Amino acid sequence: MRTIRRRRVADALGAAVAVVALALAGCGSDGGSGGVRPPADFVAVASDFECLQNWPRVRNIRLTNRGGFLDEALALAQNHQPGKQYPVGTIIQIFPGEAMVKRAPGYDPANNDWEYFELNVSASGTEIRKRGRDDVINMFGAQCFGCHEAAREFDFICEGDHGCIELPVTGAQIALLQDSDPRCAD
Numbered sequence: 001m002r003t004i005r006r007r008r009v010a011d012a013l014g015a016a017v018a019v020v021a022l023a024l025a026g027c028g029s030d031g032g033s034g035g036v037r038p039p040a041d042f043v044a045v046a047s048d049f050e051c052l053q054n055w056p057r058v059r060n061i062r063l064t065n066r067g068g069f070l071d072e073a074l075a076l077a078q079n080h081q082p083g084k085q086y087p088v089g090t091i092i093q094i095f096p097g098e099a100m101v102k103r104a105p106g107y108d109p110a111n112n113d114w115e116y117f118e119l120n121v122s123a124s125g126t127e128i129r130k131r132g133r134d135d136v137i138n139m140f141g142a143q144c145f146g147c148h149e150a151a152r153e154f155d156f157i158c159e160g161d162h163g164c165i166e167l168p169v170t171g172a173q174i175a176l177l178q179d180s181d182p183r184c185a186d
């Protein structure tokens with residue numbers, strides 16, 4: 001009797017272990033073989049910002065992508081259809097001291113997941129002064145989001161003709177500011 005009962009217990013345990021092992025193996029193969037890339041977030045640090053002349057220029061914009069999607073970002077910059085969004089990890093600037101960074105879906109849905117930045121730039125590099133949305137203001141004292149939300153249809157990218165209040169600078173002045181970015185080597 002005793003032996004039989006022990007054997008039954010052992011069998012039951014063995015079956016339970018096998019079920020757990022199968023479940024774990026199932027998890028492993030699901031996670032590894034899906035082929036669908038999870039939407040990785042991109043949390044910029046100061047060293048992600050650099051001499052703007054290192055990045056390709058499209059009209060007044062300088063841009064890069066820290067997640068390997070520069071081609072996609074450039075294609076969108078060259079031909080921005082309404083409703084299209086920049087890939088996660090895109091950094092866009094026109095002035096050395098201000099930036100927009102595309103975060104993962106869900107970071108700030110009301111703002112298409114952009115994070116706005118005020119930056120201090122000097123020959124020794126970049127410091128992040130402020131980041132986020134509502135508290136981030138531009139060099140003329142106005143809130144980034146307050147202007148850029150007018151371009152909601154174009155992923156909050158104003159450019160010259162997406163409905164934002166204009167900046168009091170010309171294209172030539174923007175180019176001059178990029179050309180005199182203090183982080184660029186001579």
Ligand code: HEC
Pocket residue numbers: 060061092093094098099100116117118136137138139142143144145146147148156157158159160164165166167
């Ligand atoms: C007064 C409205 C206004 C405010 C405030 C403002 N922007 Fe803009 N921003 C614009 C306009 C208009 C352009 C397009 C300029 C151009 O190319 O002629 C622009 C361009 C940009 C671009 C290039 C991509 C694009 O949208 O065209 C970035 C990046 C940017 N702004 C970031 C910021 C950040 C960061 C702040 C806050 C620190 C800010 N902006 C505040 C109006 C504004």
